[in-house]
Amino acid sequence: MTGTSGPIEFWFEFSSPYAYFAALEIEELARRHGRSVAWRPFLLGVVFKLTKMAPLPDQSLRGDYAFRDWERLARLRGVPYTLPPKFPIVSLVPARMFYAAEQMNPEAAPKFALGLFDGLYAKGLDITDAGVAATLGASVGFDAPALVRSASDQRYKDALRARTDEAIGKGVFGSPFFIVDGEPFWGSDRLPMLEIWLSRGGW
Amino acid sequence: MTGTSGPIEFWFEFSSPYAYFAALEIEELARRHGRSVAWRPFLLGVVFKLTKMAPLPDQSLRGDYAFRDWERLARLRGVPYTLPPKFPIVSLVPARMFYAAEQMNPEAAPKFALGLFDGLYAKGLDITDAGVAATLGASVGFDAPALVRSASDQRYKDALRARTDEAIGKGVFGSPFFIVDGEPFWGSDRLPMLEIWLSRGGW
Numbered sequence: 560m561t562g563t564s565g566p567i568e569f570w571f572e573f574s575s576p577y578a579y580f581a582a583l584e585i586e587e588l589a590r591r592h593g594r595s596v597a598w599r600p601f602l603l604g605v606v607f608k609l610t611k612m613a614p615l616p617d618q619s620l621r622g623d624y625a626f627r628d629w630e631r632l633a634r635l636r637g638v639p640y641t642l643p644p645k646f647p648i649v650s651l652v653p654a655r656m657f658y659a660a661e662q663m664n665p666e667a668a669p670k671f672a673l674g675l676f677d678g679l680y681a682k683g684l685d686i687t688d689a690g691v692a693a694t695l696g697a698s699v700g701f702d703a704p705a706l707v708r709s710a711s712d713q714r715y716k717d718a719l720r721a722r723t724d725e726a727i728g729k730g731v732f733g734s735p736f737f738i739v740d741g742e743p744f745w746g747s748d749r750l751p752m753l754e755i756w757l758s759r760g761g762w
Numbered sequence: 763m764t765g766t767s768g769p770i771e772f773w774f775e776f777s778s779p780y781a782y783f784a785a786l787e788i789e790e791l792a793r794r795h796g797r798s799v800a801w802r803p804f805l806l807g808v809v810f811k812l813t814k815m816a817p818l819p820d821q822s823l824r825g826d827y828a829f830r831d832w833e834r835l836a837r838l839r840g841v842p843y844t845l846p847p848k849f850p851i852v853s854l855v856p857a858r859m860f861y862a863a864e865q866m867n868p869e870a871a872p873k874f875a876l877g878l879f880d881g882l883y884a885k886g887l888d889i890t891d892a893g894v895a896a897t898l899g900a901s902v903g904f905d906a907p908a909l910v911r912s913a914s915d916q917r918y919k920d921a922l923r924a925r926t927d928e929a930i931g932k933g934v935f936g937s938p939f940f941i942v943d944g945e946p947f948w949g950s951d952r953l954p955m956l957e958i959w960l961s962r963g964g965w
Contacts, residue, residue: 603825609823617814620935624946634965660945732823743827748951755838 566595567753568738570726572603573650573686574614575734576629576640579676581747582735583638586669588750592741592757598661598669600654601726602719603734610732614647632747639681648679652710653686653720655691658718659709660701670699769798770956771941773929775806776853776889777817778937779832779843782879784950785938786841789872791953795960797942801864801872803857804926806937813935817850835950842884851882854922855913856889859896861921862912863904873902 567589571578589596607614615625626642631642653675661668674695678684686692694705709715726736730743737744737753742761744753756762770792774781792799810817818828829845836843856878864871877898881887889895896909912918929939933946940956942946945964947956957963 588866606823610824610886611816612821612824613814618815618935620809620930620933621815621948623933624935624948631965662933699774707935727823730826732821732827745824745827746951748949751954752838762834 561572563738564594565740566597568597568599568729570599570601570729570731570734570736570738571589572734573600573653573675573679574647575603576625576632576642576680577747578735579680580629580632580636580638581641581737581750582673583636584747584750585737588754592754594757596669598657598672599722599726600650600657600672600719601723601731601734602654604649605723606732609727612732616647641680642676643679643685644683645685645687648685648687650687652689653692655710655712655715655719656689656696658722659706659712659715663701667700671696671701674699689747704757711756727740767797768943769801770801771932773802773804773932773934773937773939773941775937776803776856776882777850778806779828779835779845779883780950782843782883783832783835783839783841784940784953785876786839787863787950787953788940791957795957799872801860801875802925803853803860803875803922804929804934804937805853805857807852807921808926809930809935812930815935819850837922842880844883844886846882846888847886848888848890851888851890851891854955855892856895857897858913858915858918858922859892859909861925862909862915862918863899866904866908870903874899877902878914892940896937898944 566608567585569585571582580723585596637740657668657672661669675686675692678691678695679686684691689710693703696706697703723734729738733745735747739753740757742756766936772788774785774812797946814907832843860875863874878889878895881894881898882889887894889898892910892913896906899909900906932941936948938950942956942959945959
């Protein structure tokens with residue numbers, strides 16, 4: 560791995576619809592440029608405590624805009640989207656489970672993340688329920704009981720905490736957030752700019 | 763003016779570099795779709811008091827990102843940009859002066875706004891100084907002494923306050939912010955989406 564061929568770090572919070580939209584595009588984008596994607600769920604709420612930002616639904620004016628924006632983004636891109644029945648969610652369970660899945664089978668873990676996003680935003684499933692999340696994992700080949708256990712396993716509590724600390728250390732303040740060759744890009748809106756960056760090797 | 767041929771409302775804060783980048787593109791974009799642009803400076807600080815958001819430079823992590831982002835946006839677009847010596851600025855003077863200019867000569871007022879942006883971000887001028895701002899107005903045909911007087915004229919204090927209240931009433935929470943046929947778009951990143959909206963008449 561060299562400085563110009565490292566993975567695209569894809570930092571995201573499962574409770575972020577913008578991350579869902581980005582998740583649907585990032586692997587294809589990376590492939591176009593011969594890059595891999597490092598999927599990195601983290602706890603945006605921990606970051607917000609540090610930056611004193613509020614979750615979008617709690618922000619006056621900006622929250623209303625976001626709810627409307629998610630709907631029109633989905634229509635524009637022709638992808639399924641419904642606001643989850645419980646929203647925002649506390650993503651501890653799916654995020655810990657992701658890191659367990661990554662250890663069990665790194666190649667299949669992104670498929671699990673996509674399955675979780677799809678479960679939450681396309682199917683309206685409660686992915687904060689360990690049983691529900693593990694069933695989604697099973698559908699892409701993971702052992703469901705092992706995933707359920709991982710949700711309360713100290714190793715994966717620690718793994719998620721460490722990744723969240725790593726995110727903060729790298730300046731990640733929102734979701735989704737991409738880092739490629741050290742260059743940060745915030746927001747699903749910035750995928751076109753990220754792609755120019757990859758094409759030119761920066762500017 | 764019908765619902766599908768009204769102006770693009772361009773709400774902006776002079777102290778916002780993202781608004782500067784958008785200002786350089788918006789008239790050309792509007793022309794491509796047979797629209798006009800209603801330039802609408804407002805006081806973002808007043809909105810932030812309501813939404814409890816902080817100015818970008820005061821936000822940890824996000825502030826650092828923004829400073830870096832402005833530099834790379836300017837390089838990508840090939841436009842001049844330097845962080846103003848005093849930043850952020852309090853934009854009362856240029857914003858009041860803009861509304862005075864708009865009353866004197868509506869057609870020339872956008873050129874004055876562009877001159878103020880250029881003065882601030884390309885030439886490093888202190889546009890909070892009424893004399894400096896009025897000189898920029900004179901270079902696009904306005905009467906400099908009249909502009910200087912307008913900066914402390916109650917009519918334009920009131921006009922700016924009214925526009926800022928209007929912005930809040932319309933859900934404007936950041937800068938730049940565009941409204942076209944009632945549809946809101948936040949951020950210079952959203953100009954491509956706004957353009958798709960104009961092309962299709964919504965989606």
